[in-house]
Amino acid sequence: MEILDGKKAALFYKNKIAAEVIKMKEKGMKAPHLAAILIGNNGASETYVAAKVKACEEVGFHSSLIRFQDTVTEKELLDKIHEINNNEDIDGYIVQLPLPNHIAENKVINAINPKKDVDGFHPENTGRMVKNLPCYIAATPFGILKLMQYYNLESTGKHCVVLGRSNIVGSPISILMARDGNPGNCTVTLCHSKTQNLKEITLQADILIVALGKPEFITGNMVKEGVVVIDVGLTRVVNESKKSGFELKGDVLFEEVSSKCSFITPVPGGVGPMTIVALLENTLKAARKEIY
Numbered sequence: 048m049e050i051l052d053g054k055k056a057a058l059f060y061k062n063k064i065a066a067e068v069i070k071m072k073e074k075g076m077k078a079p080h081l082a083a084i085l086i087g088n089n090g091a092s093e094t095y096v097a098a099k100v101k102a103c104e105e106v107g108f109h110s111s112l113i114r115f116q117d118t119v120t121e122k123e124l125l126d127k128i129h130e131i132n133n134n135e136d137i138d139g140y141i142v143q144l145p146l147p148n149h150i151a152e153n154k155v156i157n158a159i160n161p162k163k164d165v166d167g168f169h170p171e172n173t174g175r176m177v178k179n180l181p182c183y184i185a186a187t188p189f190g191i192l193k194l195m196q197y198y199n200l201e202s203t204g205k206h207c208v209v210l211g212r213s214n215i216v217g218s219p220i221s222i223l224m225a226r227d228g229n230p231g232n233c234t235v236t237l238c239h240s241k242t243q244n245l246k247e248i249t250l251q252a253d254i255l256i257v258a259l260g261k262p263e264f265i266t267g268n269m270v271k272e273g274v275v276v277i278d279v280g281l282t283r284v285v286n287e288s289k290k291s292g293f294e295l296k297g298d299v300l301f302e303e304v305s306s307k308c309s310f311i312t313p314v315p316g317g318v319g320p321m322t323i324v325a326l327l328e329n330t331l332k333a334a335r336k337e338i339y
């Protein structure tokens with residue numbers, strides 16, 4: 048069994064991005080600029096956005112953090128989005144999700160200029176992804192592809208089973224693993240909460256991608272020998288013995304499953320660091336106007 052070390056792969060890619068930024072500056076171009084809009088004080092969102100800002104510093108990008116209280120109105124948020132759409136200094140930006148309940152997520156995502164949509168959440172980018180056209184691919188699926196590339200994992204002709212059909216992970220990764228590309232060319236089965244005989248299907252997986260948000264859901268008896276497991280789960284589970292008061296758990300019961308795997312991502316330190324790299328890479332593409 049080999050660990051798919053997301054931290055190590057992320058460092059490799061970040062060094063490459065940092066070298067590109069130096070080259071851009073040598074040519075007299077400005078450094079890429081990522082902005083993040085963060086609403087409220089959700090603990091996980093604070094952590095994710097702080098990691099994104101820190102990663103920008105590490106590779107030499109500019110970053111701007113724009114904060115709102117969770118009482119912000121939809122109009123105030125949309126006004127800020129229009130302002131950023133027209134701010135030539137900002138190459139790409141994200142609106143950290145989830146949003147407060149009184150704000151319509153779709154309205155917000157649809158207002159983002161697709162050219163600056165480095166999260167790849169706008170329907171124009173999703174549509175382009177489905178049609179295999181140049182686009183920003185959302186950070187989690189893009190990070191998974193990059194992790195598989197880093198480890199030269201062969202996917203052609205394999206049965207890839209995806210658990211979870213979210214807009215952010217399950218749905219896009221199922222499309223990406225089926226399309227003609229590398230990674231890709233898989234036979235894909237997309238499972239969700241209404242799937243019957245789940246274990247029968249997971250037992251057929253050569254590549255199992257789990258994005259359910261259900262801690263330790265996948266047990267040893269649900270996978271076959273030699274499977275590649277990508278665990279996207281990252282749930283805070285209360286643990287009084289930890290300083291933070293919680294522990295991060297993946298969707299896979301690592302102790303049982305890992306001994307049957309050829310490759311497996313740890314949690315934390317697997318997919319998580321790769322999502323940050325994916326966002327940086329999309330921002331670099333935005334600064335160079337590579338997609339649009």
Ligand code: GUN
Nearest residue numbers: 141142143144145166186
């Ligand atoms: N919330 C959880 N994951 C993400 C992400 O990749 N981007 C944004 N904007 N919000 C998130």
